[in-house]
Amino acid sequence: MDINNLCLGTLCLTDASGYEIKKMFEDSFSHFQAVSFGSIYPALAKLSDQGLVSYREEAQEKRPNKKVFSITPEGRQHFFDNLMQTEPSEQYRSDFMVLMMFAHLLPEQRLEQIMQTQISQVSAELEILKGISESCCELTPGMRFTLEYGIAANTAVLELMQRRHKPLLKEIARHQQGKEKR
Numbered sequence: 001m002d003i004n005n006l007c008l009g010t011l012c013l014t015d016a017s018g019y020e021i022k023k024m025f026e027d028s029f030s031h032f033q034a035v036s037f038g039s040i041y042p043a044l045a046k047l048s049d050q051g052l053v054s055y056r057e058e059a060q061e062k063r064p065n066k067k068v069f070s071i072t073p074e075g076r077q078h079f080f081d082n083l084m085q086t087e088p089s090e091q092y093r094s095d096f097m098v099l100m101m102f103a104h105l106l107p108e109q110r111l112e113q114i115m116q117t118q119i120s121q122v123s124a125e126l127e128i129l130k131g132i133s134e135s136c137c138e139l140t141p142g143m144r145f146t147l148e149y150g151i152a153a154n155t156a157v158l159e160l161m162q163r164r165h166k167p168l169l170k171e172i173a174r175h176q177q178g179k180e181k182r
Contacts, residue, residue: 008079011071
């Protein structure tokens with residue numbers, strides 16, 4: 001799903017500024033979609049030009065006026081049509097997985113560092129998701145499911161990494177020693 005439709009979906013939930021949309025992505029969607037301010041504001045401008053969102057300016061004390069975006073009926077229909085046509089697919093891109101694919105080329109110390117960093121990052125993400133799940137009471141059933149999905153996936157990955165961490169390092173060391181003997 002592209003950034004335009006992600007913004008429309010967010011605005012189906014509530015009116016929001018670009019900053020608030022970014023915050024929603026960070027708080028609720030970060031485990032399955034990544035976006036930046038650099039992509040949100042151009043998307044909102046495009047959606048506004050297309051008549052799919054509108055905005056109002058709200059005065060702020062000692063700051064420029066804030067644009068608060070709302071989805072239009074046409075935008076809501078556009079998003080619904082997109083939901084009806086989008087096939088579910090998973091796209092998984094991971095520098096960690098690339099590093100592990102070629103782990104046999106790396107020294108043990110670097111592998112240990114990579115594994116520890118990844119374990120820390122997955123643990124932190126898991127804690128964030130659990131915190132959101134425990135603190136948010138106004139989640140739709142679908143939102144609750146995405147949090148549960150993220151918690152289950154991160155829990156499984158963390159368990160795998162903790163179980164396979166040391167044996168993997170030993171396997172790779174044996175593999176590297178076997179190559180040196182040839």
